[in-house]
Amino acid sequence: MSATAINDAHCHFFSARFFAALAAQRAPSGSGTAADVCDELQWELPDTPEALADRWLAELDAHQVNRAALIASVPGDEDSVAAAIARHPARFVGFFMLDPSAPDAPARATRAVAQLGLRGICLFPAMHQVPLDDERVGKVVEVAAAHPGVAVFVHCGVLTVGVRRRLGLPSRFDLRLGDPRAVARLALAFPQVPFIIPHFGAGTLQDVLMAADVCPNIHVDTSSSNSWTRYTPGLTLQAVFASALAVLGPMRVLFGTDSSFFPRGWQRGVYEEQRRILDALGTGGADAALIFGGNFDALFSPSVKP
Ligand SMILES: [Zn+2]
Secondary structure: OOOOOEEEEEEEEOOHHHHHHHHHHHOOOOOOOHHHHHHHHOOOOOOOHHHHHHHHHHHHHHOOEEEEEEEEOOOOOHHHHHHHHHHOOOOEEEEEEOOOOOOOHHHHHHHHHHHOOOOEEEEOHHHHOOOOOOHHHHHHHHHHHOOOOOEEEEOOOOOOOHHHHHOOOOOOOOHHHOOHHHHHHHHHHOOOOOEEEHHHHOOOHHHHHHHHHHOOOEEEEOOOOOHHHHHOOOOOHHHHHHHHHHHHOHHHEEOOOOEOOOOOOOOHHHHHHHHHHHHHOOOOHHHHHHHHHHHHHHHOOOOOOO
C-alpha cells in the first residue's frame, strides 16, 4: 500500500434515525422499529450518533484513512452527522441529504451549514422529483454560495438505494431529473460553489465530461463499485478514469467508496481496485495523492468554518 494519505469523499452515516425513518416508511402504523429493520438486514443497529461516530473513527483508523465525508442519508437527519463531526472534527466532514421541495429547505440548509458546521448539501433530484432548474433548488444553492467552504453534491444518472430494495420499499425515482447538463447550468450560475457529481455520473459519463469541461467548479467522485459501466458495452472502470482525468485533470477527481453500514464497514476493495487502476494508468505520485486525499482537503479544509 502507498503511504499517500487517504480521504474518503463518500460514506453514508446510517444513524438510528435513518433506520427509524425507513421503518416508518414501511409501517405507517408505527409497528416497525429501527431494530426490526436492522435485524432483518442483519446489520448492526447503531446506538447514539456519538457511538456511531466512534465506530467510524475506529474503522478509519483500522484502514489508515485520514478523513471521511459522512452523509446524513435521509432528509431531517442533519443533527446525527452534526454530532459525529462535533465529536471528531479533524476526521469527519458532514454532508446531508436535503429535499428541496420541503417548505423549510433553505432554512434547514442555512441551519445545517451555519450552525451545525456541515459542508455538503446533497441533492437527489430523481428521488425528490425536483428538477435542477426549479427555483426551489436555486434557493438551496444560494445557501451554499453564501457560505464559502460548502459544496453541493448532486446525484445524477441511475439511482438505486440498496437498503430500500432489500426492505421492499418502493423507489419511484424519475431518472430523467439527474441530468449533469442541468448541474452545469447551476454551476455556471454559481461559479464560486463547488459541485460534486458522485460515481462519475452513474451512467451519464459523457454528459458529466461535457458539463465539467465547461464548468471548472464541477468535480466527480469515484465512489461505489461503478457497476453502471455495464450500460456501455465494453466500458471498463479504467477507461472511465482515463477519460475523467483527460477532461477534468487530477484536481477535480475525488476518491470515495460509498461505504455505509456495519459490520461491513469501510469498503477497502473499492480503494484497492481504484489504486490498481491508477497504477495501471501511470497516475502515481502527486496526481494520485490529489485524487486519494489532497483534493478533498482542498475543498474541505479543516480550518474553514462556513
Ligand atoms: Zn452513496
